[in-house]
Amino acid sequence: MIVVCPLCGCLCDDLVVTVEGGAVTSVDNACSLGAAKFLSQSRHRKPLVRDGGSWREVSYSEAIRSAGDILADAERPLLFGWSGTSAEAQCIGIHIAEAIGGVIDNCSSICHGPSLLGIQEVGHPGCTLGTVKNRADLVIYWGSNPIESHPRHLSRYTKFVNGKFRDEGHHDRTLIVVDIRKTDTAKIADEFIQIKPGGDYAVFSALLAILRGHADVLPASVAGIPRERLIWLADLCRNAQFGSLFTGIGLTQSPGRYKNVRSAIQFIDELNRYTKFTLTPMRGHWNVNGTNQTFSYLTGYPYGVDLSRGIPYYNPGETTIVDLLGRGEVDACLVIGADPGAHLPRRCNEHLARIPTIVIDPFVSLTSSFATLQIPVACVGIDCEGTGYRMDSVPIRLRKVLDLGLPNDEEVLSAMLEHILEREQGNSATVKERASPTAIGVPASR
Numbered sequence: 001m002i003v004v005c006p007l008c009g010c011l012c013d014d015l016v017v018t019v020e021g022g023a024v025t026s027v028d029n030a031c032s033l034g035a036a037k038f039l040s041q042s043r044h045r046k047p048l049v050r051d052g053g054s055w056r057e058v059s060y061s062e063a064i065r066s067a068g069d070i071l072a073d074a075e076r077p078l079l080f081g082w083s084g085t086s087a088e089a090q091c092i093g094i095h096i097a098e099a100i101g102g103v104i105d106n107c108s109s110i111c112h113g114p115s116l117l118g119i120q121e122v123g124h125p126g127c128t129l130g131t132v133k134n135r136a137d138l139v140i141y142w143g144s145n146p147i148e149s150h151p152r153h154l155s156r157y158t159k160f161v162n163g164k165f166r167d168e169g170h171h172d173r174t175l176i177v178v179d180i181r182k183t184d185t186a187k188i189a190d191e192f193i194q195i196k197p198g199g200d201y202a203v204f205s206a207l208l209a210i211l212r213g214h215a216d217v218l219p220a221s222v223a224g225i226p227r228e229r230l231i232w233l234a235d236l237c238r239n240a241q242f243g244s245l246f247t248g249i250g251l252t253q254s255p256g257r258y259k260n261v262r263s264a265i266q267f268i269d270e271l272n273r274y275t276k277f278t279l280t281p282m283r284g285h286w287n288v289n290g291t292n293q294t295f296s297y298l299t300g301y302p303y304g305v306d307l308s309r310g311i312p313y314y315n316p317g318e319t320t321i322v323d324l325l326g327r328g329e330v331d332a333c334l335v336i337g338a339d340p341g342a343h344l345p346r347r348c349n350e351h352l353a354r355i356p357t358i359v360i361d362p363f364v365s366l367t368s369s370f371a372t373l374q375i376p377v378a379c380v381g382i383d384c385e386g387t388g389y390r391m392d393s394v395p396i397r398l399r400k401v402l403d404l405g406l407p408n409d410e411e412v413l414s415a416m417l418e419h420i421l422e423r424e425q426g427n428s429a430t431v432k433e434r435a436s437p438t439a440i441g442v443p444a445s446r
């Protein structure tokens with residue numbers, strides 16, 4: 001069966017999966033990251049609640065009621081993650097946040113949130129990955145190491161692939177890497193430009209000055225890059241037929257943050273006076289871009305949305321997870337499609353360990369180790385369907401390849417929302433125990 005890979009923002013749609021005896025037995029065309037997800041054995045089958053120093057199995061209906069009660073009773077509930085689940089589930093999550101007056105945030109706040117801030121200020125000169133594949137003769141990765149983070153990005157979309165107007169494949173394309181160290185991607189680039197940490201804003205400003213005819217005002221070197229090398233790079237970009245800049249979290253999580261991205265976009269805008277040039281953020285989780293799409297079309301904001309005032313309020317640095325947990329403000333948290341235990345600062349995880357933390361996830365994660373309640377679900381793209389947005393914002397439907405009898409995120413969240421709304425209406429909880437966990441009710445409003 002040909003399927004889409006639910007791991008990184010490439011959403012490769014050419015994987016061939018074999019299922020035998022109710023399990024995936026082989027995966028062709030995937031990189032090692034994607035194959036490992038399909039072949040993983042680290043799955044829960046029953047909801048678990050922490051009971052003293054050990055775990056106790058509970059039914060799905062009990063787990064969902066309990067999770068709904070915890071969130072609805074909290075003063076400052078936070079719903080975080082969403083990058084590893086479907087767009088459909090994300091929409092239900094936003095409705096839950098609205099119903100309980102909580103804050104809903106996604107992984108963008110710790111990865112490409114600054115890219116979104118830059119884009120909000122100066123726009124997004126983007127294109128699809130198919131356009132890059134067919135047209136780009138110059139590809140630049142800046143602060144990104146796709147050989148490790150998106151292993152098939154180069155072979156499917158940018159360098160080692162033939163395109164409609166690039167039928168000689170990598171012979172038709174120039175690959176440049178700009179980074180603070182010689183990464184694995186830099187080792188296979190045609191040119192590697194090493195930049196001093198924190199120097200991105202200065203270098204984009206210098207490139208912009210060169211394009212605008214002011215190379216003479218530059219110092220002998222900028223962020224460790226000699227002026228002549230910068231002039232060469234600006235000329236290479238200006239003379240490209242079609243250039244594509246891919247920006248990683250080396251730009252968004254280093255000094256300058258969103259201003260680095262804004263200045264990169266201004267450089268691209270200037271290049272478009274001479275040629276065609278585009279910019280694409282290298283989105284990590286398979287549906288982290290989807291979080292920004294769904295959050296934006298339902299609330300008007302891409303992440304860090306506070307619904308406690310009855311209207312959406314957005315202020316990154318105030319309504320984002322690291323800040324909320326760092327201030328000790330949150331008194332209950334739902335984690336879904338993310339693993340803060342692996343990615344957040346220690347003080348944030350210490351706070352999560354002190355408050356009721358509910359984890360909805362197909363897999364055991366580091367966050368499981370301090371969760372209060374763990375609800376296992378079907379994995380989108382493996383044992384249930386769902387929609388994801390590729391890093392270039394193309395929505396792609398993921399397929400179901402096997403049935404493990406687990407409810408999916410949409411079903412669990414819908415039942416939780418139904419329970420919360422019934423509480424609000426003064427009804428007693430009526431989420432009924434079903435014979436099969438896949439029969440969890442979905443509100444009629446959906």
Ligand code: SF4
Pocket residue numbers: 005006007008009010011012029030031032033034035150151152153
């Ligand atoms: S590059 Fe990403 S989407 Fe493609 S197979 Fe690897 S992990 Fe999956």
